[in-house]
Amino acid sequence: MKVEQISIFLENKPGALENVTRLLKEANINIRTLSLADTSDFGILRLIVNDVNKTIKVLSDNGLRVSKTTVVAVEVPDRPGGLHSILEVLAKNNINVEYLYAFVEKSGENAVIIFRFDSPDSAVDVLLKNGFTVMPGEKLYSF
Amino acid sequence: MIYNEEFETLPREVLESLQLKRLQQVSQRVYHTVGFYRKAFDKAGVNPDDIKSLSDIRKLPFTTKQDLRDNYPFGLFAVPMSSIVRLHASSGTTGRAIVVGYTKRDIDTWSELMARCFVAAGLTKNDIIHNAYGYGLFTGGLGAHYGAEKLGASVIPMSGGNTKRQIMILQDFGPTAICCTPSYALNLAEQGVAMGVEMQSLKLRVGIFGAEPWTEKMRDEIENKLNLTALNIYGLSEVMGPGVAMECMEGRCGMHIFEDHFIVEVIHPETGELLPYGEEGELVFTTITKEAFPLIRFRTRDISRLIAEPCRCGRSHIRMDRVTGRSDDMLIIRGVNVFPSQIEAVLIGVTGLEPHYQLIVDRAGTMDTLEVQVEVSEQIFANADEVRSLQNLEKHLIKDLKDYLGVAAKVKLIEPKTLQRFEGKASRIIDKRKI
Numbered sequence: 220m221k222v223e224q225i226s227i228f229l230e231n232k233p234g235a236l237e238n239v240t241r242l243l244k245e246a247n248i249n250i251r252t253l254s255l256a257d258t259s260d261f262g263i264l265r266l267i268v269n270d271v272n273k274t275i276k277v278l279s280d281n282g283l284r285v286s287k288t289t290v291v292a293v294e295v296p297d298r299p300g301g302l303h304s305i306l307e308v309l310a311k312n313n314i315n316v317e318y319l320y321a322f323v324e325k326s327g328e329n330a331v332i333i334f335r336f337d338s339p340d341s342a343v344d345v346l347l348k349n350g351f352t353v354m355p356g357e358k359l360y361s362f
Numbered sequence: 363m364i365y366n367e368e369f370e371t372l373p374r375e376v377l378e379s380l381q382l383k384r385l386q387q388v389s390q391r392v393y394h395t396v397g398f399y400r401k402a403f404d405k406a407g408v409n410p411d412d413i414k415s416l417s418d419i420r421k422l423p424f425t426t427k428q429d430l431r432d433n434y435p436f437g438l439f440a441v442p443m444s445s446i447v448r449l450h451a452s453s454g455t456t457g458r459a460i461v462v463g464y465t466k467r468d469i470d471t472w473s474e475l476m477a478r479c480f481v482a483a484g485l486t487k488n489d490i491i492h493n494a495y496g497y498g499l500f501t502g503g504l505g506a507h508y509g510a511e512k513l514g515a516s517v518i519p520m521s522g523g524n525t526k527r528q529i530m531i532l533q534d535f536g537p538t539a540i541c542c543t544p545s546y547a548l549n550l551a552e553q554g555v556a557m558g559v560e561m562q563s564l565k566l567r568v569g570i571f572g573a574e575p576w577t578e579k580m581r582d583e584i585e586n587k588l589n590l591t592a593l594n595i596y597g598l599s600e601v602m603g604p605g606v607a608m609e610c611m612e613g614r615c616g617m618h619i620f621e622d623h624f625i626v627e628v629i630h631p632e633t634g635e636l637l638p639y640g641e642e643g644e645l646v647f648t649t650i651t652k653e654a655f656p657l658i659r660f661r662t663r664d665i666s667r668l669i670a671e672p673c674r675c676g677r678s679h680i681r682m683d684r685v686t687g688r689s690d691d692m693l694i695i696r697g698v699n700v701f702p703s704q705i706e707a708v709l710i711g712v713t714g715l716e717p718h719y720q721l722i723v724d725r726a727g728t729m730d731t732l733e734v735q736v737e738v739s740e741q742i743f744a745n746a747d748e749v750r751s752l753q754n755l756e757k758h759l760i761k762d763l764k765d766y767l768g769v770a771a772k773v774k775l776i777e778p779k780t781l782q783r784f785e786g787k788a789s790r791i792i793d794k795r796k797i
Contacts, residue, residue: 226747228738230777256749260774261738263749284738284778288747317748335747 220343222292222333222356223271227264228284231257239264239278246277251359252333254320265320267292267333269360290335291343292359294352297323297330305332308349314342331359363611365481365513366474369622370677377678381625382416384650389413389422392656395440398433399658419625419648420636424659427460430600435461441654451499452599452699459499462599463654469508471651472602475620476509479608482618482675483568483593485539487514492537492566494546495573496522496697501603502573506541509605515539522546522697529554536565543697544576544584544592548728551587562589568611570595572604574694575685594684600660601647607682613673616681623651626680627659628668631689639670644689645682663690691791693723695730698769702790705734705771708762712755714741718778724794732771734763737778 229235236255243250251267268274271287278285295301302321309316317335324331331354336342346353364370372380389410392399403409406423413419430438439446447466451459464472485491491510495502503521510517518537520528528550532540540547547569554561566588572595584592596617597604606624607617619626628643629636637643645662649655665688669681693700706717715736722733742755752775759773 226743228743228752228775228777230775235777258749258753261752261776263747263752265747282778284740284743286740286744286747 220291220347220353220355221289221339222267222354222359224288224290224333224335225266225268225271225274225278226286226288227266227278229262229264231260231262235262236264238281239283242277242281242283243268243274246273248274248277252320252322252331254318254333256318267359271360288335289339290333291339291346292354292356293332293334293346294324294329294354295332297328301330302332305346305351308345308351309342312345314345363481363484363486364676365478370478370618370620370679372622372678374678377621378416380622381650382413384622385416385419385625385648386410386413388648388650388652388656389658392440392658396438396656398429398438402429402658416625419627419659422648422658424634424646424661425657426661427600427663430460431458434458436463439463439654440656441465446654448504449499450501450504450599450603452501460600462501462603465653468602468652468654471623472505472605473508473512475602475605475623476505477512478620479570479595479605480509480513480515480539482608482610482677483539483570484591484611485513485515485568489539489567490516490518490535490537490565492518492520492528492532492535492540494520494522494528494540494542494550495604501597501599502541502697505597505603505605506570525550525553526557529557529559532564532566533559538565539568539570540566540588540590541570541595543573544571544580545574545696545725545728545730547571547584547588547592548580551584552728555587561587564588566590568593570608572596573697575687577684596682596685598662598664601649601657601662602652606647610673610675610677612675613681616669616673616683618673618675618677618679618681621679624649626668626682628666629661631663631665639668639680642667642686645685663688663692665689693721693732693791693793695723695732695767695769698767700732700767700769704767705763708759708766709734709736711762712759714745715739715755719790721791722794723791730795732769733774734759734771735774735776738775739778 249269253266256263275285319334321330321332393410402423408421445465446463448464451461493506495506497503551561569590569592581592594609596607607619609617625648627646629646631644645664645666647660649657664685666685667683691702709715709717716739718737720735724731756773763771
């Protein structure tokens, strides 16, 4: 029920991001969703892609610092209170969110929230118990 | 003005015969009291009795900084600890400092040489000297202090830092002379102006600046901003501390080396070959009067040249030009000696970091800046997908570098393999300072 996310260390300089997208394009890799965390000197680009292993190989071979992280994807109806309903449950269960980002599904009915937790397993348990739809990686990769 | 007219103006023949006598004495003394020198002399096939003329000094082996480190802390002392009255230390590359000791007589000699420097700068017992060299293990503070007292001047033992207070004291106590690094002089000038102080109207008349390389352009700038005469001083703790050589007010062109206490040579830094006067090379010093920590042909790694022409001040002692560089990779950041290997040691000390780094030295306004760029290693990044953990790593490194080097550095994480890989001797320094 978990999703593999790829993190890439980037210096904060022109062309750093373009280098990554060019390598992915040349390898015919599709980005499902992404987020970019930044500081004044560096950034961390986080990607969900259609082919995790190929992406890691392509980027590492080209000298980028890449790591794989486990994240949790939760599907909620795309309407007011959707994200809040998840966070309410997490807060009640004292689960800390390291970071999150989101996108809207193609159908436009649901939103998918990508969560990074300290302990993804216990978070998934809590979410499932409370009736949320946790998306398996395969489904997300092949959207 | 000359403090010790007799010794500072000795005719060259008399000076040289005094040097020979003292060289013979010190060679005998180190051979019989310091195991390291006995071994080194034996290995070089030279006996102290072989020193029959000054040029025989070339038969003696060189002593390097590494030899000093290898004998940490007291291995090269030529007297028992009971005769030592003071210890100082300079920074070393691997955490091992170089420790120097002084007997009572060494302190007296040093004080006299510093007093000679002050007099060469036109100071008398009527002057008030603001001493902003650091007090402590560093030789600068106490060295200048004792010289000022020896002269009978009034010394303000200010030490470094606390710039606002320094400026207040410069206004209120009205010192007529200041000792500090040239970059700190410029810093004082700027901070003073920022505080609304007319820095050109202070009573300062003379500044004695050293401990880091500087230029004629900086001299002009300091003289304009502080309205004083800026003079250059040279010294290094291994040889004695500040006061090995000093520029005179009359000549203002090169620093007189106090040759009745030191023998200077200039060699080719790679071949070790002796270079004639006027040619640029590495300075080599032999101390001929020091008791506790005598040095034979010590390779300073400082690059300069000797000026043999007589000086208008009347001193017969040879002059050395400004130090223009180093023959090793030592950096001087805000007066502090920094070796890349020290930085490497800090980086290796952090689990998962690899020593792929580069140092960027620059000057922001008047202060030197040091940026350590280090590649993010696989191991670090595997566990650090969060911005916070990388920032913690940066903070941790900044603190370790500060603790270990004694100088603040900025840390910048960079992408892997962006830095040039070196074969053999690495050159990891980009020095953007215009010196």
